[in-house]
Amino acid sequence: MNIVTIVGSIRKESYNMQLAKTMQERYEGKFNIKIADIRSLPHYDQDEENNPPQAVKEFKEAIANADGVFIITPEYNWSIPGVLKNALDWASRVDKVFIGKPVMTFGATMGTLGTLRAQLHLREILLGLQAKILPPAGTEILISSAHQKFDEQTGKLMDEGTLNFLDSTVEKFIDFVKSV
Amino acid sequence: MNIVTIVGSIRKESYNMQLAKTMQERYEGKFNIKIADIRSLPHYDQDEENNPPQAVKEFKEAIANADGVFIITPEYNWSIPGVLKNALDWASRVDKVFIGKPVMTFGATMGTLGTLRAQLHLREILLGLQAKILPPAGTEILISSAHQKFDEQTGKLMDEGTLNFLDSTVEKFIDFVKSV
Amino acid sequence: MNIVTIVGSIRKESYNMQLAKTMQERYEGKFNIKIADIRSLPHYDQDEENNPPQAVKEFKEAIANADGVFIITPEYNWSIPGVLKNALDWASRVDKVFIGKPVMTFGATMGTLGTLRAQLHLREILLGLQAKILPPAGTEILISSAHQKFDEQTGKLMDEGTLNFLDSTVEKFIDFVKSV
Amino acid sequence: MNIVTIVGSIRKESYNMQLAKTMQERYEGKFNIKIADIRSLPHYDQDEENNPPQAVKEFKEAIANADGVFIITPEYNWSIPGVLKNALDWASRVDKVFIGKPVMTFGATMGTLGTLRAQLHLREILLGLQAKILPPAGTEILISSAHQKFDEQTGKLMDEGTLNFLDSTVEKFIDFVKSV
Numbered sequence: 001m002n003i004v005t006i007v008g009s010i011r012k013e014s015y016n017m018q019l020a021k022t023m024q025e026r027y028e029g030k031f032n033i034k035i036a037d038i039r040s041l042p043h044y045d046q047d048e049e050n051n052p053p054q055a056v057k058e059f060k061e062a063i064a065n066a067d068g069v070f071i072i073t074p075e076y077n078w079s080i081p082g083v084l085k086n087a088l089d090w091a092s093r094v095d096k097v098f099i100g101k102p103v104m105t106f107g108a109t110m111g112t113l114g115t116l117r118a119q120l121h122l123r124e125i126l127l128g129l130q131a132k133i134l135p136p137a138g139t140e141i142l143i144s145s146a147h148q149k150f151d152e153q154t155g156k157l158m159d160e161g162t163l164n165f166l167d168s169t170v171e172k173f174i175d176f177v178k179s180v
Numbered sequence: 181m182n183i184v185t186i187v188g189s190i191r192k193e194s195y196n197m198q199l200a201k202t203m204q205e206r207y208e209g210k211f212n213i214k215i216a217d218i219r220s221l222p223h224y225d226q227d228e229e230n231n232p233p234q235a236v237k238e239f240k241e242a243i244a245n246a247d248g249v250f251i252i253t254p255e256y257n258w259s260i261p262g263v264l265k266n267a268l269d270w271a272s273r274v275d276k277v278f279i280g281k282p283v284m285t286f287g288a289t290m291g292t293l294g295t296l297r298a299q300l301h302l303r304e305i306l307l308g309l310q311a312k313i314l315p316p317a318g319t320e321i322l323i324s325s326a327h328q329k330f331d332e333q334t335g336k337l338m339d340e341g342t343l344n345f346l347d348s349t350v351e352k353f354i355d356f357v358k359s360v
Numbered sequence: 361m362n363i364v365t366i367v368g369s370i371r372k373e374s375y376n377m378q379l380a381k382t383m384q385e386r387y388e389g390k391f392n393i394k395i396a397d398i399r400s401l402p403h404y405d406q407d408e409e410n411n412p413p414q415a416v417k418e419f420k421e422a423i424a425n426a427d428g429v430f431i432i433t434p435e436y437n438w439s440i441p442g443v444l445k446n447a448l449d450w451a452s453r454v455d456k457v458f459i460g461k462p463v464m465t466f467g468a469t470m471g472t473l474g475t476l477r478a479q480l481h482l483r484e485i486l487l488g489l490q491a492k493i494l495p496p497a498g499t500e501i502l503i504s505s506a507h508q509k510f511d512e513q514t515g516k517l518m519d520e521g522t523l524n525f526l527d528s529t530v531e532k533f534i535d536f537v538k539s540v
Numbered sequence: 541m542n543i544v545t546i547v548g549s550i551r552k553e554s555y556n557m558q559l560a561k562t563m564q565e566r567y568e569g570k571f572n573i574k575i576a577d578i579r580s581l582p583h584y585d586q587d588e589e590n591n592p593p594q595a596v597k598e599f600k601e602a603i604a605n606a607d608g609v610f611i612i613t614p615e616y617n618w619s620i621p622g623v624l625k626n627a628l629d630w631a632s633r634v635d636k637v638f639i640g641k642p643v644m645t646f647g648a649t650m651g652t653l654g655t656l657r658a659q660l661h662l663r664e665i666l667l668g669l670q671a672k673i674l675p676p677a678g679t680e681i682l683i684s685s686a687h688q689k690f691d692e693q694t695g696k697l698m699d700e701g702t703l704n705f706l707d708s709t710v711e712k713f714i715d716f717v718k719s720v
Contacts, residue, residue, distance in 0.1 A: 011226040043219055043263040044256075046191040076224075078308030079259075079301060082266025083223040089262050112684065116656055117308075121259060121301055123487075124480070128258030128297075130497045137490045144652065292504070296476055300664070307663075310677045317670045324472065371586040403579055403623040404616075406551040436584075438668035439619075439661060442626025443583040449616050449623075477668075481619060481661055488618030488657075 001177065003031045004066040008073025008084035008118075010039045015108040015146040016072045018155040023070070025156075026163075027170060033070070036062060036087070044089040056090050060097050068102040068177045069131075075109055075118035080125070088125060098129040102177045104169075105133075106141040108150075114142025132180045139169045181357065183211045184246040188253025188264035188298075190219045195288040195326040196252045198335040203250070205336075206343075207350060213250070216242060216267070224269040236270050240277050248282040248357045249311075255289055255298035260305075268305060278309040282357045284349075285313075286321040288330075294322025312360045319349045361537065363391045364426040368433025368444035368478075370399045375468040375506040376432045378515040383430070385516075386523075387530060393430070396422060396447070404449040416450050420457050428462040428537045429491075435469055435478035440485075448485060458489040462537045464529075465493075466501040468510075474502025492540045499529045541717065543571045544606040548613025548624035548658075550579045555648040555686040556612045558695040563610070565696075566703075567710060573610070576602060576627070584629040596630050600637050608642040608717045609671075615649055615658035620665075628665060638669040642717045644709075645673075646681040648690075654682025672720045679709045 005020045017035075024033045040055040042048075063069060073080050091097050105122055107115025119140065126133050143149060149159035157163060185200045197215075204213045220235040222228075243249060253260050271277050285302055287295025299320065306313050323329060329339035337343060365380045377395075384393045400415040402408075423429060433440050451457050465482055467475025479500065486493050503509060509519035517523060545560045557575075564573045580595040582588075603609060613620050631637050645662055647655025659680065666673050683689060689699035697703060 009226070010223060039223055039225075043190060043266070044261065045219075046189070076265075076269050077272050077305050079265065079305050081224065082262045082264070082269050084262070085256075085259065085265050086223070086262025089256050092257050113653060113656055113682075116653055117304070117660070120484070120657070120660070121304075124297070124301075125257050125259050127483075127496055130495065135490065136487055142653075293473060293476055293502075296473055297480070300477070300480070303667075304660070307676055310675065315670065316667055322473075369586070370583060399583055399585075403550060403626070404621065405579075406549070436625075436629050437632050437665045439625065439665050441584065442622045442624070442629050444622070445616075445619065445625050446583070446622025449621060452617050477664070481664075484657065484661075485617050485619045 001031050001067045001174065002065065003033045003068050003070055004062050005033055005035045005070040005072060006038060006084065006087060007035060008071070008081045010083055013155070014074070015150055016074050016106070018150055019106060019108050019143070019157055020070070020072050021155070022157040023166070030170070030174065034062060038083055038087040041087055041090055044086050049093045052090065059087065060091055060095060063091055063097040063101065064095065066101070068104065068173065070104055070106065071122065072106040073115065073118055073122065075107060075115040078117040079121045080118045085125070088129065092129050096130070098126070098131045100180070101131050102173070102180055103131045103133050104173045106143075108143035108146040110145065110147050112144045114144040116142055134173050134176050139172055141166060141169060181211050181247045181354065182245065183213045183248050183250055184242045185213055185215045185250040185252060186218060186264065186267060187215060188251070188261045190263055193335070194254070195330055196254050198330055199286060199288050199323070199337055200250070200252050201335070202337040203346070210350070210354065214242060218263055218267040221267055221270055224266050226273075229270075229273045232270065239267065240271055240275060243271055243277040243281065244275065246281070248284065248353065250284055250286065251302065252286040253295065253298055253302065255287060255295040258297040259301045260298045265305070268309065272309050276310070278306070278311040280360070281311050282353070282360055283311045283313050284353045286323075288323035288326040290325065290327050292324045294324040296322055314353050314356050319352055321346060321349060361391050361427045361534065362425065363393045363428050363430055364422045365393055365395045365430040365432060366398060366444065366447060367395060368431070368441045370443055373515070374434070375510055376434050378510055379466060379468050379503070379517055380430070380432050381515070382517040383526070390530070390534065394422060398443055398447040401447055401450055404446050409453045412450065419447065420451055420455060423451055423457040423461065424455065426461070428464065428533065430464055430466065431482065432466040433475065433478055433482065435467060435475040438477040439481045440478045445485070448489065452489050456490075458486070458491045460540070461491050462533070462540055463491045463493050464533045466503070468503035468506040470505065470507050472504045474504040476502055494533050494536050499532055501526060501529060541571050541607045541714065542605065543573045543608050543610055544602050545573055545575045545610040545612060546578060546624065546627060547575060548611070548621045550623055553695070554614070555690055556614050556646075558690055559646060559648050559683070559697055560610070560612050561695070562697040563706070570710070570714065574602060578623055578627040581627055581630055584626050586633075589633045592630065599627065600631055600635060603631055603637040603641065604635065606641070608644065608713065610644055610646065611662065612646040613655065613658055613662065615647060615655040618657040619661045620658045625665070628669065632669050636670075638666070638671045640720070641671050642713070642720055643671045643673050644713045646683070648683035648686040650685065650687050652684045654684040656682055674713050674716050679712055681706060681709060
């Protein structure tokens with residue numbers, strides 16, 4: 001199964017990027033996971049949408065060709081980061097590559113609320129994009145107290161309970177992709 | 181009264197930019213309105229927030245020095261544009277220039293719902309930023325059918341009903357700025 | 361196809377009840393539509409959920425036996441009416457009759473925004489209930505200026521454009537029910 | 541300072557009712573707190589709003605006469621309980637007793653997310669009601685793992701960290717009431 005992962009934070013030590021890398025390694029038998037480079041996308045400009053820069057073309061092609069998309073994001077100011085929304089804005093136009101695309105969302109934060117507000121906004125946005133969202137009740141990956149769950153040296157997610165929940169939810173996503 | 185206006189769209193013929201310009205001209209006796217350049221801000225990166233590029237410094241300084249902020253934005257994919265969220269993400273960090281800042285929001289769209297979904301997300305984001313938001317009940321500037329209300333030649337907002345409502349709501353914002 | 365319709369307003373001349381009745385008549389060849397009596401449900405009380413009053417039992421049974429549910433609701437105070445939420449609260453407990461149930465939502469209002477805020481809240485609630493919601497992009501039934509679209513004498517929805525959109529969206533719902 | 545407290549749950553052993561009682565006792569030198577009886581309010585019906593039952597009259601009068609309102613609520617199905625929304629629906633009509641009224645919100649739950657979704661809906665509803673909401677950033681009372689923080693025998697909130705945060709936030713509310 002070919003998966004494109006979009007990470008909402010572009011800082012180097014991002015827990016969300018670490019989660020993306022943990023999943024890439026942990027599920028390599030299940031998925032071929034490619035992490036998208038959203039930093040290289042310029043600000044979305046409607047005047048350029050029909051003839052966008054190469055980075056935009058490649059980003060959209062990767063999504064168009066994927067069997068599913070993982071969006072792994074921190075919460076910035078009670079919503080998703082601008083850089084993530086910008087990537088979704090490009091993807092929403094002209095060939096509209098999210099229509100019918102299976103999507104699963106994740107978030108990690110040092111706080112206690114696990115990016116819930118960001119996920120709520122993200123889900124509304126994805127409904128607008130006509131993506132197929134994994135039904136959220138019982139499958140929300142909201143990682144709180146991230147600094148206690150990721151290994152400081154290797155960066156990898158180490159918390160057993162979280163990994164178990166992740167494993168079982170990823171299985172649900174596989175079933176979901178096959179069913180839609 | 182010094183106002184910074186942030187426009188959520190960066191395309192050339194944006195109705196929201198036209199609204200910003202209409203207001204700049206119409207209220208020049210009341211406000212000194214400066215339109216911020218958010219296109220020149222790079223993607224927010226936490227690793228750079230303590231020593232950001234010059235464009236970020238200038239953007240934040242302009243807000244810090246303003247008596248109030250107008251945010252005029254289209255709706256993209258049932259939320260605010262990434263480029264606007266990105267500007268707010270920079271402004272939210274280190275010196276946090278939106279804390280206590282009076283803000284009024286506006287939106288124009290060719291559709292019928294007047295950017296309502298974008299405004300709902302924007303308001304939650306602004307609460308997270310600790311801005312002082314003009315109480316929305318009765319003051320929401322949601323311009324629908326924009327193509328019928330702006331002049332095709334001059335680009336200016338021409339619809340009388342909308343202009344009257346804008347005038348009276350702007351007066352409420354002036355009172356609000358004085359009261360907080 | 362057996363449909364239960366839940367109407368969010370209990371006043372006599374409710375436009376939303378009129379919409380329910382219009383649909384009952386207009387689609388009688390397609391659906392057997394039963395309008396639920398939510399007024400007779402007491403306030404939800406967790407202490408009584410295992411042995412609820414007869415009205416609650418009948419309401420839940422009707423939903424359990426339906427092929428799909430229509431929720432037709434006004435907007436009260438930027439959300440759904442309490443009486444509607446109360447009905448959903450009962451339905452969410454013990455036998456949880458909304459799990460996997462196909463649902464389509466509608467709203468009519470005299471204002472311009474067509475109950476959009478109520479629908480946004482309702483959709484989050486339905487996700488929490490694990491209902492199967494008709495994907496909203498392009499299928500939102502948001503009837504604005506209701507007083508101009510319903511006949512004052514008969515109460516029926518008369519606006520041709522709205523009826524056409526309703527017809528085509530109802531067909532999408534039929535396909536949706538068959539596919540889930 | 542006269543405070544009306546509205547509790548969103550009507551079950552007997554509700555943690556939210558226990559929080560209301562804890563506050564009534566703990567802050568008796570600061571506030572005269574009256575807990576409203578929302579169970580006795582019938583379902584809101586627009587046809588009766590001009591001549592409502594006695595229970596509705598008393599509920600609205602209590603709010604009209606209060607210096608501020610506490611709303612303490614569980615989360616039901618990712619939103620506020622119907623019985624709470626119903627009380628707010630009555631209060632929103634005819635004499636509209638929430639206009640300009642200072643309000644602080646609280647929530648307790650056995651889960652980890654502390655009623656955050658309910659609070660987000662509640663805040664939008666209160667903006668629609670034109671209440672004066674204590675600015676939420678840094679003042680959100682979201683009590684998670686309630687079963688570990690309330691005493692099983694006495695029912696009282698016992699968790700020191702939560703009580704300290706409650707104390708300091710209540711002081712902010714007192715300042716807020718005086719300032720609006």
